[in-house]
Amino acid sequence: MDQQLYAALGELVIANRILAHEGVLDDFGHISLRHPGRPDRFFVSCSRSPELVDRDDLIEFDLDCKPVELNGRRPYLESVLHARVFAARPEVQSCVHHHAPSVLPFTVASTPLRPVFHMAAVLGSEVPVWDSRTEFGDTNMLIDDIPKADSHARALGSGSAVLLRHHGASCVGTSLAAAVFVSVRMRDNAELQSRAVALGGASFLTPGEIEQTGAMLLSERPLARAWQYWRARAGYSGI
Amino acid sequence: MDQQLYAALGELVIANRILAHEGVLDDFGHISLRHPGRPDRFFVSCSRSPELVDRDDLIEFDLDCKPVELNGRRPYLESVLHARVFAARPEVQSCVHHHAPSVLPFTVASTPLRPVFHMAAVLGSEVPVWDSRTEFGDTNMLIDDIPKADSHARALGSGSAVLLRHHGASCVGTSLAAAVFVSVRMRDNAELQSRAVALGGASFLTPGEIEQTGAMLLSERPLARAWQYWRARAGYSGI
Amino acid sequence: MDQQLYAALGELVIANRILAHEGVLDDFGHISLRHPGRPDRFFVSCSRSPELVDRDDLIEFDLDCKPVELNGRRPYLESVLHARVFAARPEVQSCVHHHAPSVLPFTVASTPLRPVFHMAAVLGSEVPVWDSRTEFGDTNMLIDDIPKADSHARALGSGSAVLLRHHGASCVGTSLAAAVFVSVRMRDNAELQSRAVALGGASFLTPGEIEQTGAMLLSERPLARAWQYWRARAGYSGI
Amino acid sequence: MDQQLYAALGELVIANRILAHEGVLDDFGHISLRHPGRPDRFFVSCSRSPELVDRDDLIEFDLDCKPVELNGRRPYLESVLHARVFAARPEVQSCVHHHAPSVLPFTVASTPLRPVFHMAAVLGSEVPVWDSRTEFGDTNMLIDDIPKADSHARALGSGSAVLLRHHGASCVGTSLAAAVFVSVRMRDNAELQSRAVALGGASFLTPGEIEQTGAMLLSERPLARAWQYWRARAGYSGI
Numbered sequence: 001m002d003q004q005l006y007a008a009l010g011e012l013v014i015a016n017r018i019l020a021h022e023g024v025l026d027d028f029g030h031i032s033l034r035h036p037g038r039p040d041r042f043f044v045s046c047s048r049s050p051e052l053v054d055r056d057d058l059i060e061f062d063l064d065c066k067p068v069e070l071n072g073r074r075p076y077l078e079s080v081l082h083a084r085v086f087a088a089r090p091e092v093q094s095c096v097h098h099h100a101p102s103v104l105p106f107t108v109a110s111t112p113l114r115p116v117f118h119m120a121a122v123l124g125s126e127v128p129v130w131d132s133r134t135e136f137g138d139t140n141m142l143i144d145d146i147p148k149a150d151s152h153a154r155a156l157g158s159g160s161a162v163l164l165r166h167h168g169a170s171c172v173g174t175s176l177a178a179a180v181f182v183s184v185r186m187r188d189n190a191e192l193q194s195r196a197v198a199l200g201g202a203s204f205l206t207p208g209e210i211e212q213t214g215a216m217l218l219s220e221r222p223l224a225r226a227w228q229y230w231r232a233r234a235g236y237s238g239i
Numbered sequence: 240m241d242q243q244l245y246a247a248l249g250e251l252v253i254a255n256r257i258l259a260h261e262g263v264l265d266d267f268g269h270i271s272l273r274h275p276g277r278p279d280r281f282f283v284s285c286s287r288s289p290e291l292v293d294r295d296d297l298i299e300f301d302l303d304c305k306p307v308e309l310n311g312r313r314p315y316l317e318s319v320l321h322a323r324v325f326a327a328r329p330e331v332q333s334c335v336h337h338h339a340p341s342v343l344p345f346t347v348a349s350t351p352l353r354p355v356f357h358m359a360a361v362l363g364s365e366v367p368v369w370d371s372r373t374e375f376g377d378t379n380m381l382i383d384d385i386p387k388a389d390s391h392a393r394a395l396g397s398g399s400a401v402l403l404r405h406h407g408a409s410c411v412g413t414s415l416a417a418a419v420f421v422s423v424r425m426r427d428n429a430e431l432q433s434r435a436v437a438l439g440g441a442s443f444l445t446p447g448e449i450e451q452t453g454a455m456l457l458s459e460r461p462l463a464r465a466w467q468y469w470r471a472r473a474g475y476s477g478i
Numbered sequence: 479m480d481q482q483l484y485a486a487l488g489e490l491v492i493a494n495r496i497l498a499h500e501g502v503l504d505d506f507g508h509i510s511l512r513h514p515g516r517p518d519r520f521f522v523s524c525s526r527s528p529e530l531v532d533r534d535d536l537i538e539f540d541l542d543c544k545p546v547e548l549n550g551r552r553p554y555l556e557s558v559l560h561a562r563v564f565a566a567r568p569e570v571q572s573c574v575h576h577h578a579p580s581v582l583p584f585t586v587a588s589t590p591l592r593p594v595f596h597m598a599a600v601l602g603s604e605v606p607v608w609d610s611r612t613e614f615g616d617t618n619m620l621i622d623d624i625p626k627a628d629s630h631a632r633a634l635g636s637g638s639a640v641l642l643r644h645h646g647a648s649c650v651g652t653s654l655a656a657a658v659f660v661s662v663r664m665r666d667n668a669e670l671q672s673r674a675v676a677l678g679g680a681s682f683l684t685p686g687e688i689e690q691t692g693a694m695l696l697s698e699r700p701l702a703r704a705w706q707y708w709r710a711r712a713g714y715s716g717i
Numbered sequence: 718m719d720q721q722l723y724a725a726l727g728e729l730v731i732a733n734r735i736l737a738h739e740g741v742l743d744d745f746g747h748i749s750l751r752h753p754g755r756p757d758r759f760f761v762s763c764s765r766s767p768e769l770v771d772r773d774d775l776i777e778f779d780l781d782c783k784p785v786e787l788n789g790r791r792p793y794l795e796s797v798l799h800a801r802v803f804a805a806r807p808e809v810q811s812c813v814h815h816h817a818p819s820v821l822p823f824t825v826a827s828t829p830l831r832p833v834f835h836m837a838a839v840l841g842s843e844v845p846v847w848d849s850r851t852e853f854g855d856t857n858m859l860i861d862d863i864p865k866a867d868s869h870a871r872a873l874g875s876g877s878a879v880l881l882r883h884h885g886a887s888c889v890g891t892s893l894a895a896a897v898f899v900s901v902r903m904r905d906n907a908e909l910q911s912r913a914v915a916l917g918g919a920s921f922l923t924p925g926e927i928e929q930t931g932a933m934l935l936s937e938r939p940l941a942r943a944w945q946y947w948r949a950r951a952g953y954s955g956i
Contacts, residue, residue: 027468028358028461047460049468074460099358101430108355108435108442116825117883118858119745119816138447140455141357166444167357191818194438196825198676199911203825205883208855216857221764221791222745229744229766266707267597267700286699288707313699338597340669347594347674347681377686379694380596405683406596433677437915505946506836506939525938527946552938577836579908586833586913586920616925618933619835644834644922672916 008036009058012043014236015176019096020051021234024183029098029168032082033176035060042086046073063087064146077144084149085156085172092172094179099168102191107163113189115205116196120189121213122182123161130155131165141167161186177223180230185217247275251282252294253475254415258335259290260473263422268337268407271321272415274299281325285312302326303385316383323388324395324411331411333418336382338407341430346402352428354444355435359428360452361421362400369394370404380406400425416462419469486514490521491533492714493654497574498529499712502661507576507646510560511654513538520564524551541565542624555622562627563634563650570650572657577646580669585641591667593683594674598667599691600660601639608633609643619645639664655701658708663695725753726775729760731953732893736813737768738951741900746815746885749799750893752777759803763790780804781863794861801866802873802889809889811896816885819908824880830906832922833913837906838930839899840878847872848882858884878903894940897947902934 012033019025027049035041043060045053059075060068065083067075078097085095106113106127113127130152132139143149143164152170156162160182161171171186173179196202205213216222251272258264266288274280284296298314299307304322306314317336324334345352345366352366369391371378382388382403391409395401399421400410410425412418435441444452455461479487490511497503505527513519523535537553538546543561545553556575563573584591584605591605608630610617621627621642630648634640638660639649649664651657674680683691694700729750736742744766752758760777762770776792777785782800784792795814802812823830823844830844847869849856860866860881869887873879877899878888888903890896913919922930933939 027465047464049464049471052468052471077460099356101427102434104356104431105434105438108431109439110442111439117816117821117885121858133445138445138451140451141360141444141448142455166355166442166448188818192821192825194434195819195822195911197439198437198915199822200826200828200914203827203883205858206850206855209858209883212855212857216859221794225764225766226744229769232766232769266704286703288703288710291707291710316699338595340666341673343595343670344673344677347670348677348679349681350678372684377684377690379690380599380683380687381694405594405681405687433673436678437676505943525942527942527949530946530949555938577834579905580912582834582909583912583916586909587917588920589917611923616923616929618929619838619922619926620933644920644926646834672912675917676915 002037004036008033009043009055011176012058013053013055014231014234015094015180016045016050016053017234018180018230019098019183020049022184022187022230024096024098024100024187025050026099029096030076030078030082031096031179032086032094034086034093039090041068042082044076044079044082047076077142080146080149081143081152081170084146084153085170088150088153089172091174094173094176096171096179096183097168098171098183100183100187100190102187102194103163103169105194106190107165107167107169111197113163113186113193115189115210116193116202117189118205118209118213119217120185121205121210122185122217123189124159124214125207125210127161127163127186128155128157128159129163129165132167133165173218175223177227178218181218181223181226241276243275247272248282248294248297250415251297252292253470253473254333254419255284255289255292256473257419257469258337258422259288261423261426261469263335263337263339263426264289265338268335269315269317269321270335270418271333273325273332278329280307281321283315283318283321286315316381319385319388320382320391320409323385323392324409327389327392328411330413333412333415335410335418335422336407337410337422339422339426339429341426341433342402342408344433345429346404346406346408350436352402352425352432354428354449355432355441356428357444357448357452358456359424360444360449361424361456362428363398363453364446364449366400366402366425367394367396367398368402368404371406372404412457414462416466417457420457420462420465480515482514486511487521487533487536489654490536491531492709492712493572493658494523494528494531495712496658496708497576497661498527500662500665500708502574502576502578502665503528504577507574508554508556508560509574509657510564510572512564512571517568519546520560522554522557522560525554555620558624558627559621559630559648562624562631563648566628566631567650569652572651572654574649574657574661575646576649576661578661578665578668580665580672581641581647583672584668585643585645585647589675591641591664591671593667593688594671594680595667596683596687596691597695598663599683599688600663600695601667602637602692603685603688605639605641605664606633606635606637607641607643610645611643651696653701655705656696659696659701659704719754721753725750726760726772728893729775730770730772731948731951732811732897733762733767733770734951735897735947736815736900737766739901739904739947741813741815741817741904742767743816746813747793747795747799748813748896749811751803751810756807758785759799761793761796761799764793794859797863797866798860798869798887801863801870802887805867805870806889808891811890811893813888813896813900814885815888815900817900817904817907819904819911820880820886822911823907824882824884824886828914830880830903830910832906832927833910833919834906835922835926835930836934837902838922838927839902839934840906841876841931842924842927844878844880844903845872845874845876846880846882849884850882890935892940894944895935898935898940898943
């Protein structure tokens with residue numbers, strides 16, 4: 001394995017632990033990374049809770065979700081969700097699928113999730129909602145085949161995040177740090193918007209604020225600062 | 240003691256610690272396990288908080304709640320609750336009685352608890368409510384004799400969970416992992432449904448989704464993944 | 479110092495740590511204990527956060543709040559609150575004055591705090607509210623002299639708890655464990671009642687349930703089980 | 718470096734860790750300290766999360782936010798916010814800029830933040846709100862130049878705290894401990910006021926209570942007790 005790939009997979013392990021530590025992922029949910037040298041491949045853990053994921057758990061897939069080598073490991077049933085996001089969105093390098101507790105109410109109530117504070121400008125103007133029933137009727141609610149995964153990727157469109165009705169959310173970025181940043185800010189915005197609704201009603205960022213603030217936040221310095229913080233909190237020394 | 244029983248009781252200790260660590264059980268509440276070799280017997284701790292339960296605390300009872308051997312230990316006053324669930328439901332292997340903080344509001348307000356996200360499909364379509372006043376009037380609110388325990392088991396019916404008015408809830412499963420899974424998802428669904436109500440109103444899974452998703456979740460792979468996660472979080476190494 | 483007193487003061491230190499660990503007390507708030515051999519005396523820490531209290535911090539006072547020996551230690555400004563509760567209530571052995579976050583909303587909104595689940599039966603039928611403005615107008619809001627402390631004790635009456643408008647609450651018991659039990663259940667009931675109101679409206683225990691359940695909970699077995707649990711969680715080994 | 722300055726910067730490091738530990742600051746946000754010997758200078762960390770700040774991260778600035786010596790360190794983009802507060806308020810020794818989760822809803826909903834319990838008297842009668850759009854229209858929402866920083870300082874006025882619409886809050890004090898005290902009580906009051914609104918509606922302290930209680934709380938004894946508590950919780954021994 002070349003050095004760049006080795007380092008990238010190490011960061012993917014850390015990203016798993018970060019999202020578990022920050023309460024975005026619990027026993028279910030996952031984060032993937034496109035192969036840094038082969039854009040038609042990506043990595044995601046085998047079926048294991050993110051808090052426990054290690055380097056040996058990472059499985060390489062192609063964009064139809066065919067594993068390169070399983071070695072007896074069992075994939076997540078929803079690995080295909082990641083495959084088809086990578087197929088549809090060439091610039092995306094990382095995808096998170098999660099069930100963050102603060103976000104789930106927006107998949108159950110009909111209130112749209114929209115950025116209410118500067119940090120959440122990375123979500124874009126409004127987060128779309130994908131509903132498995134629309135095309136597929138009653139299911140086991142997993143995105144476990146290519147048709148459902150393609151439908152989910154269409155709902156995501158060109159945005160950074162999508163909600164899954166009665167299920168969870170997916171977030172993407174042009175780097176691991178960016179995908180984690182979007183996920184964490186979705187968690188925070190959902191909590192904040194819910195509290196503002198209870199307090200008397202939420203107001204929102206303007207389109208101009210969303211554009212300028214989102215671009216600023218996804219630049220090198222804020223991402224590096226946040227990543228260093230999350231790494232340290234997840235127990236990785238050497239800041 | 241044979242090896243299968245020894246292992247099963249070790250898992251029951253771990254289940255106590257898991258439910259304490261996950262905030263389902265606090266100083267009160269308990270989890271029981273049917274004897275793996277004698278279906279007319281079950282085990283539950285003596286009167287001790289689940290976070291502190293050890294192998295020596297486990298007492299064996301028959302299904303009328305007569306202890307096989309007390310050795311000076313004092314039983315939970317509500318051990319009989321478990322006895323009569325095992326008597327009424329031959330397929331049930333484990334029962335949890337808890338007061339999870341997120342669930343309790345559904346025993347105080349009149350809003351029915353119903354699955355609002357995929358993970359909670361294991362609860363079935365709606366969780367019934369048992370009210371001690373209906374048959375027994377004013378009491379000390381414990382399920383501490385066979386008539387109350389039988390009444391509680393009738394309210395549970397053939398389902399996986401029942402709410403106890405102004406008191407708590409009970410959850411059952413065909414294995415320790417399944418009973419813990421139902422309990423944890425009840426905790427999560429209650430939190431989520433409450434938040435969705437506050438945000439603008441909850442919507443629910445369809446009967447078809449509940450059936451398909453519930454069956455999928457209570458299968459071997461999801462239960463194993465969740466159990467491994469909970470074990471590790473409760474401090475048990477050797478994943 | 480005799481052995482009984484030495485042991486009692488050790489338990490008072492532990493009670494300080496327990497209430498800090500359980501989130502009932504933070505940087506402010508305090509717990510006191512009547513002298514086990516001299517009912518006209520009591521002990522409470524000098525001005526130090528309960529999480530940090532040690533044996534050397536405990537000051538002995540009489541029931542007019544005159545310290546027996548200060549040794550350079552500075553008392554809590556509100557020590558007199560405890561003095562006058564002990565003066566008014568001969569059977570009370572311990573008093574907690576706290577600002578538990580879940581309880582404070584009931585001192586700010588006009589909703590009465592009433593028991594909504596079995597564990598909170600120890601609060602009695604409804605918790606009275608003391609308002610410093612009624613007799614004393616604008617003050618620095620501390621109970622820092624005998625007239626205010628006597629007024630507060632009158633509001634407590636013969637009950638186990640009283641709310642202080644815009645300030646906090648006080649809880650009493652016939653033992654350290656009982657006073658801690660009332661405080662923790664007040665914390666839990668306040669959280670639960672708030673959640674039930676948000677979910678659709680709270681219902682309450684009947685007077686008969688409050689009487690029977692309260693008496694059962696304040697008996698030896700439940701108090702011992704809860705105390706063992708809290709001790710262990712606060713880091714005291716030797717269960 | 719003289720001994721007084723050395724000690725003061727050590728306390729500034731501790732204040733960073735305290736505010737991180739208490740959940741007032743997360744990956745973003747900062748606390749500054751005026752130079753104890755040169756009132757035209759102040760210190761704030763380079764661009765690093767407060768939980769990770771160390772002595773070597775502290776940068777000295779003048780009140781136009783010109784750094785004395787960068788040594789390759791990158792400043793916070795919002796350091797100028799602190800500079801202009803120190804320029805406008807000669808008596809202020811410390812300034813906190815934060816995004817405490819409980820406070821943010823008051824920057825999104827239109828409900829004013831007002832003291833609802835005694836500890837929050839340090840906030841004054843009502844916390845003003847600064848909105849970047851009023852003078853500057855759509856921006857990246859940072860206070861990153863002198864005009865915005867001066868506008869923010871004008872909104873703060875002579876008070877102890879100001880809210881930033883869709884962004885966060887700033888708190889000041891005549892000492893590090895006072896600025897931290899105001900920040901922590903703002904966090905607590907926001908949580909409490911939100912809960913009281915949900916429970917049935919908040920009531921407020923009177924102007925007389927605010928004045929008397931605020932003065933008492935910002936005196937030596939309460940500040941020392943709280944600081945000792947926070948220090949210990951943040952892991953600094955030697956109480």
